[in-house]
Amino acid sequence: MSSSIQQYIDIYKQFGARIDTASSPVFNALRPAALAALEGRRMPVKGDENYEVSDLEAIYAPDYGINIDRLAATADTDEPFRCDVPNLSTSLYYVFNDTYPHAQQKLPGGVVVTSMNDATYHEIVSRHYGTIAPADNPQVALNTLLAQDGMLVYIPAGVVVERPIQLVNLLRANSPLMTNRRMLIIVETGAQAKMLVCDHTQSADTDFLNTQVVEIIVGENATFDYYDLEEASERTHRVSSLWVRQAAGSNVLVNGITLMNGTTRNDYHIDIDGQHAETSLLGMAIANNTQHIDNHTYIGHNVGYCHSNELFKYVLDDDATGAFTGKILVAAGSPRTEAYQSNRNICASSRAKMYTKPQLEIYTDDVKCGHGATVGQLDQDAMFYMQTRGISCQEARTLLMQAFMSDIIDGVRLEALRDRLRHLVEKRFAGTLAQCRNCTASQSCHTRIKKK
Amino acid sequence: MDKDIENKNIIDEATSGEYKYGFVTDIETHVIPKGLNEDVIRYISDIKGEPQWLLDFRLKAYRHWLTLPVPQWAHLDIPSIDFNAISYYAAPKQKDGPKSLDDVDPELRKTFDKLGISLEEQMRLSGVAVDAVMDSVSVKTTYKERLAELGVIFCSISEAVRDYPDLVKRYLGTVVPYTDNFYAALNSAVFSDGSFVYIPKGVRCPMELSTYFRINAADTGQFERTLIVADDEAYVSYLEGCTAPMRDENQLHAAIVEIIVEDHATVKYSTVQNWYPGDKDGKGGIYNFVTKRGLCRGDFSKLSWTQVETGSAITWKYPSCVLAGDNSTGEFYSVALTNNYQQADTGTKMIHLGKNTRSTIVSKGISAGHSQNSYRGLVRVAPKATNSRNYTQCDSLLLSSTSGAHTFPYIDVRNDSSVVEHEATTSKINEEQIFYCNQRGLTTEDAVGLIVNGYAREVLTKLPMEFAVEAQKLLQVSLEGSIG
Numbered sequence: 001m002s003s004s005i006q007q008y009i010d011i012y013k014q015f016g017a018r019i020d021t022a023s024s025p026v027f028n029a030l031r032p033a034a035l036a037a038l039e040g041r042r043m044p045v046k047g048d049e050n051y052e053v054s055d056l057e058a059i060y061a062p063d064y065g066i067n068i069d070r071l072a073a074t075a076d077t078d079e080p081f082r083c084d085v086p087n088l089s090t091s092l093y094y095v096f097n098d099t100y101p102h103a104q105q106k107l108p109g110g111v112v113v114t115s116m117n118d119a120t121y122h123e124i125v126s127r128h129y130g131t132i133a134p135a136d137n138p139q140v141a142l143n144t145l146l147a148q149d150g151m152l153v154y155i156p157a158g159v160v161v162e163r164p165i166q167l168v169n170l171l172r173a174n175s176p177l178m179t180n181r182r183m184l185i186i187v188e189t190g191a192q193a194k195m196l197v198c199d200h201t202q203s204a205d206t207d208f209l210n211t212q213v214v215e216i217i218v219g220e221n222a223t224f225d226y227y228d229l230e231e232a233s234e235r236t237h238r239v240s241s242l243w244v245r246q247a248a249g250s251n252v253l254v255n256g257i258t259l260m261n262g263t264t265r266n267d268y269h270i271d272i273d274g275q276h277a278e279t280s281l282l283g284m285a286i287a288n289n290t291q292h293i294d295n296h297t298y299i300g301h302n303v304g305y306c307h308s309n310e311l312f313k314y315v316l317d318d319d320a321t322g323a324f325t326g327k328i329l330v331a332a333g334s335p336r337t338e339a340y341q342s343n344r345n346i347c348a349s350s351r352a353k354m355y356t357k358p359q360l361e362i363y364t365d366d367v368k369c370g371h372g373a374t375v376g377q378l379d380q381d382a383m384f385y386m387q388t389r390g391i392s393c394q395e396a397r398t399l400l401m402q403a404f405m406s407d408i409i410d411g412v413r414l415e416a417l418r419d420r421l422r423h424l425v426e427k428r429f430a431g432t433l434a435q436c437r438n439c440t441a442s443q444s445c446h447t448r449i450k451k452k
Numbered sequence: 453m454d455k456d457i458e459n460k461n462i463i464d465e466a467t468s469g470e471y472k473y474g475f476v477t478d479i480e481t482h483v484i485p486k487g488l489n490e491d492v493i494r495y496i497s498d499i500k501g502e503p504q505w506l507l508d509f510r511l512k513a514y515r516h517w518l519t520l521p522v523p524q525w526a527h528l529d530i531p532s533i534d535f536n537a538i539s540y541y542a543a544p545k546q547k548d549g550p551k552s553l554d555d556v557d558p559e560l561r562k563t564f565d566k567l568g569i570s571l572e573e574q575m576r577l578s579g580v581a582v583d584a585v586m587d588s589v590s591v592k593t594t595y596k597e598r599l600a601e602l603g604v605i606f607c608s609i610s611e612a613v614r615d616y617p618d619l620v621k622r623y624l625g626t627v628v629p630y631t632d633n634f635y636a637a638l639n640s641a642v643f644s645d646g647s648f649v650y651i652p653k654g655v656r657c658p659m660e661l662s663t664y665f666r667i668n669a670a671d672t673g674q675f676e677r678t679l680i681v682a683d684d685e686a687y688v689s690y691l692e693g694c695t696a697p698m699r700d701e702n703q704l705h706a707a708i709v710e711i712i713v714e715d716h717a718t719v720k721y722s723t724v725q726n727w728y729p730g731d732k733d734g735k736g737g738i739y740n741f742v743t744k745r746g747l748c749r750g751d752f753s754k755l756s757w758t759q760v761e762t763g764s765a766i767t768w769k770y771p772s773c774v775l776a777g778d779n780s781t782g783e784f785y786s787v788a789l790t791n792n793y794q795q796a797d798t799g800t801k802m803i804h805l806g807k808n809t810r811s812t813i814v815s816k817g818i819s820a821g822h823s824q825n826s827y828r829g830l831v832r833v834a835p836k837a838t839n840s841r842n843y844t845q846c847d848s849l850l851l852s853s854t855s856g857a858h859t860f861p862y863i864d865v866r867n868d869s870s871v872v873e874h875e876a877t878t879s880k881i882n883e884e885q886i887f888y889c890n891q892r893g894l895t896t897e898d899a900v901g902l903i904v905n906g907y908a909r910e911v912l913t914k915l916p917m918e919f920a921v922e923a924q925k926l927l928q929v930s931l932e933g934s935i936g
Contacts, residue, residue, distance in 0.1 A: 347865060351835070355862075357860070360858060361527075362856055365850035365880040367880065370876060373863055373872075374874070375865040375872040
């Protein structure tokens with residue numbers, strides 16, 4: 001059987017010139033190498049290491065349309081967004097499918113948020129584009145081959161951005177569509193910024209394949225928060241990878257939240273290259289029906305005196321499948337490293353599947369590392385107790401699940417977003433997220449109170 | 453007073469350094485030419501006078517082996533092995549099996565004396581029945597008569613094939629089929645000897661059964677195969693110790709252990725492995741690629757693995773439990789110590805298939821020198837294995853900045869009533885503890901030995917008495933030279 005990649009190679013070979021016309025030379029320059037990396041390859045399939053439950057071949061195989069001529073897309077920005085955060089003033093940008101806005105609003109301090117095709121910032125983009133994401137990774141290479149646009153976020157040295165930058169990705173189409181998104185985020189020495197990225201599908205009945213490659217470069221003593229909130233549809237397939245390089249003394253928080261999705265594969269890859277840096281990698285996923293969520297993480301402690309903390313939590317109901325594969329690598333000659341990794345999961349139905357593989361690879365002795373993983377259920381005693389207090393089974397269940405997720409939400413360093421997330425999670429568990437048509441409030445109460 | 457002398461002995465052993473069991477026994481060995489092909493397998497089968505079905509089994513395994521690639525997934529740096537440069541059969545030359553101890557070659561007996569498992573001593577004092585396997589042929593099985601009274605069968609697998617062919621035929625390859633993996637296929641094709649244990653219904657084996665494996669001849673792989681069957685309500689504790697003399701070239705050891713545990717039966721399997729680990733520069737040593745698996749077939753059956761791994765240049769070993777019977781229990785306790793350039797990728801698999809099955813994993817890794825030590829474990833809970841429970845704890849202790857400790861747990865849960873927990877920590881040996889010991893007049897090396905023994909205590913206490921003492925000494929000896 002031929003690989004799913006072949007059809008994309010064919011598209012590129014046939015329409016390469018048109019793809020190039022609509023995008024910046026920076027994008028075009030890397031395409032030949034990406035093509036070479038893809039020839040003769042296949043996407044990872046179930047059973048490959050770190051892809052134990054996810055079949056990317058199957059995700060990439062269907063025939064999706066690609067908007068190679070960059071026809072203007074329309075989306076409904078009036079639709080109430082769940083990722084709209086009341087009481088939080090953000091610099092807000094919309095991305096329709098994979099078309100990015102050129103800088104319209106001026107941000108203080110020389111901060112740039114614009115399309116990567118914006119010729120004004122050509123020099124910055126060309127210096128960093130494709131420097132962190134490895135060209136030989138098939139997902140990255142395919143994105144590099146086809147991506148025509150992306151978002152550039154540039155925070156100059158020493159600038160503290162007060163207002164969080166919010167990016168709302170909207171997917172809307174009448175026929176199956178593949179979008180290839182790219183992001184390049186540069187936070188220079190001593191700068192500080194927070195960014196919130198929301199994925200949102202407006203056409204719930206259309207199949208989407210949404211690929212994304214995010215490259216984040218964080219300079220010395222800089223602080224950067226990245227919140228990635230996915231609230232797509234059950235027919236959206238997302239393959240995202242995030243690549244971070246941290247310099248000395250920097251502080252990075254990455255929080256990946258999956259509230260509603262179809263099939264999702266997220267790669268979080270963080271390299272700590274400077275001493276005294278701090279990293280927090282948090283994630284949560286709530287999935288039911290046949291949703292599929294697979295997070296793969298890598299934190300590389302390449303130098304000493306750094307601290308990382310990683311926590312992922314999943315609640316899986318119905319026939320949902322969850323996977324977590326994480327690795328912390330402490331390279332030789334990295335003294336005084338502290339790294340912790342934890343993955344906690346609840347299987348709320350007898351058909352839900354959880355696969356977890358938290359790994360440590362340590363090549364030096366002066367470290368404190370730990371990892372843990374659990375798969376379990378809601379506490380039966382707590383369920384029983386709440387029912388004796390007149391809280392219904394369904395309510396008690398929601399309450400416990402919410403409490404379970406609270407330490408991920410508490411890790412959010414924006415108060416308004418924290419409150420909003422609490423609300424969203426509550427609604428998600430109650431089955432009343434606005435566009436969530438398939439899941440009704442009539443979730444069965446699987447919890448059985450056992451007779452002791 | 454006795455304790456002081458023992459302590460002094462340990463220190464002496466530790467400071468004398470080199471591999472303690474590195475001697476070669478000068479007895480006539482029967483070795484067939486190097487290389488592997490169907491003729492070699494027919495020859496092995498013929499020399500052992502095996503029935504046709506076993507030859508067929510070997511040939512099927514060999515043909516399957518030819519189709520398999522060498523596994524590369526382990527976190528090990530395995531130099532390519534030329535499977536045709538190995539002699540697949542070496543046996544001490546002797547016409548008939550020994551009738552009594554007096555028939556055993558005196559040289560051979562001296563070897564065992566050096567190993568500290570003098571057959572007479574063992575027979576007389578400790579009541580342990582020993583099935584000593586030297587280079588693949590079982591030399592002497594002790595206490596056979598006494599066991600026979602109870603109906604316990606404890607003999608070499610060659611004898612079992614000869615005397616109890618139906619039993620062997622029924623169970624051989626049922627837990628580890630020849631298609632299981634590369635080394636299992638190789639072993640199934642060329643296995644030369646091993647032990648066979650059958651505990652009949654309701655019998656509690658009155659003594660600990662023990663095998664001592666030793667690789668003696670140069671360039672011979674040792675491919676032993678152990679088959680243990682515990683019938684309903686039976687109990688047996690089985691000990692296995694491994695030693696190999698010093699050789700420059702690497703030797704291959706690919707063994708299979710199969711265990712079948714029926715209703716309410718219990719099997720306890722303990723290993724102390726100290727094959728030659730290679731010298732300080734990583735030259736030589738044994739490649740230890742072992743497939744060990746037990747099937748807890750009956751309800752309320754229990755299988756417990758305990759291992760102390762201090763030897764081998766490369767260890768690739770995952771003693772596993774398939775918990776098929778309802779309410780069955782699997783346990784895995786392990787201490788793996790690597791020093792110099794040793795590599796270990798070891799752990800366990802707990803496959804929960806039956807209801808209310810429980811498993812416990814406690815793994816303690818110790819890395820020193822330039823060694824790499826990995827824990828790799830799988831816990832799988834099948835949809836029907838409701839109310840199953842697993843607890844995993846794997847700790848790593850690092851003694852040098854050039855060593856590595858890695859943890860690769862795989863957890864796969866497919867129902868909503870099971871609880872799986874995994875916890876791991878990795879840290880350096882506590883300097884304050886060493887300092888305290890120094891203060892009390894202990895040298896740093898003794899202090900490290902003490903701390904390591906304390907750290908491994910949880911596992912060592914699971915070993916039968918005789919082994920626990922030996923394992924404790926081994927840990928200390930193996931760490932020699934790692935400080936500084």
